[in-house]
Amino acid sequence: MPLNRADLADFTCFLAIARHRSFRLAALELGVSPSALSHALKGLEARLGVRLVNRTNRSVMLTAAGQELEQAISQPFDAIGQAVEALNRHRDAPAGRVRLNAVVDAVSLVLAPVLPEFARRYPNIELEISASNRMVDVIGSGFDAGLRHGGTVPEDMVAQRVSADLRWVVAASPDYLARHGRPATPRDLQAHRCIGVRLGDDRLYRWEFMGPEGEFAVAVPSQFILDDGRAMVALALAGAGLAYAAEPVFAPHLASGALELVLQDWATSGPGYQIYYSSRRQVPAGLRLLVELIREMRPLGL
Incomplete structure (x- = not known):
């Protein structure tokens, strides 16, 4: 036929x-x-x-x-x-479409600072971003790549760092700290209101710290449990409790004084954001150019 x-x-x-x-x-x-x-x-x-x-x-x-x-x-x-x-190698200007699945915080911290320049340099490349904290099979779901914290990238993927390591910290509003006091050690969190974090694989996150004997994790009491960093920050700003996240998530509110860090001596660091994709597929030109621009502009260092 x-x-x-x-x-x-x-x-x-x-x-x-x-x-x-x-x-x-x-x-x-x-x-x-x-x-x-x-x-x-x-x-x-x-x-x-x-x-x-x-x-x-x-x-x-x-x-x-x-x-x-x-x-x-x-x-x-x-x-x-x-x-x-x-x-694309033979075009005057690269063109095409790239679909990217990104953890929510990475959209504002890594992508937003570089996308205006990306649009200026490459007006014919369409970038579609799905912002979600859910763990997905990026290739099976039709994405060209994923953008997540380094420790959560599947091992069978090719990964490129697009940020420096991240420091993980605890923050709260001055009003909350005035009413409930400041925890001196992670053990004190049991007497505080903590805003819980539901991970993309549905696990309840145990807050991680660095002590004299190395890293350890704490299951914190949580009246409120969220799966979105923006909502978590909103609750912390409103005085609902202590929040845990990568320090850049809190940075604007720390600078303004709307939030304050606690337990800084116990803060730990982890791998920064990485863009990852299948080794079995040719990397789209648009994705390669996006990675190159992020590494050039370094919105979170490198």
Whole structure:
């Protein structure tokens, strides 16, 4: 059966569905609506005369024919994508689209300071950022790369540092400290109101400190538990309790006096932010240029 243009376009849609096992995520990657994606798949199945995908309200599964087709065409389509990306070397100005999944704090601390200059230098590169603290499979979810704290980057990824190490500290408002006193040691936190942190993998974070015998973690009492740094800072500013985060998160409020650090002698440091991506894919030109610009401008040092 000879191929036509519709087949080639619909093969791209099919491969996105096969990667994500989700019409919604595949549509997000391709920049189309789920209904348009569903229509494209139905057209392809009709022309091929076989069902490629079994879809229920809860799952999307490839049929045996769908699995065979995915295995047969995924590598050639990857090669085509890499060849198109390689053409950036011959353009007067690089172009393309980069999808980045970033932990929320990194968007304001690492990306925001450099994106105006990125837009000025590379107006034809579109950067889509998904800001979330949830741990996701960036490649399986259709992202070109992830941006997270160094200690949370998957080991099978290629990672590049885009910040210096981070100092992790405890802060509170002057009003809170006037009412409840200042903890002298991490042990004193048991008598304080602490704002808990829910990690991207659903674990409740144990605050980490450095003592005479090395690092240790403390499970703090938490009336309020949040999974977003911005909300945590808002509660700390309002006097709701002690908050724990990387020092740059608190920096503007420390400078203004709206927050104060406590337990500074017990503060610990950890790996800074890293951008990471699969070693099995060619790095998009837009992603490479973004990393280079961050390392040039050094918003959090390096």
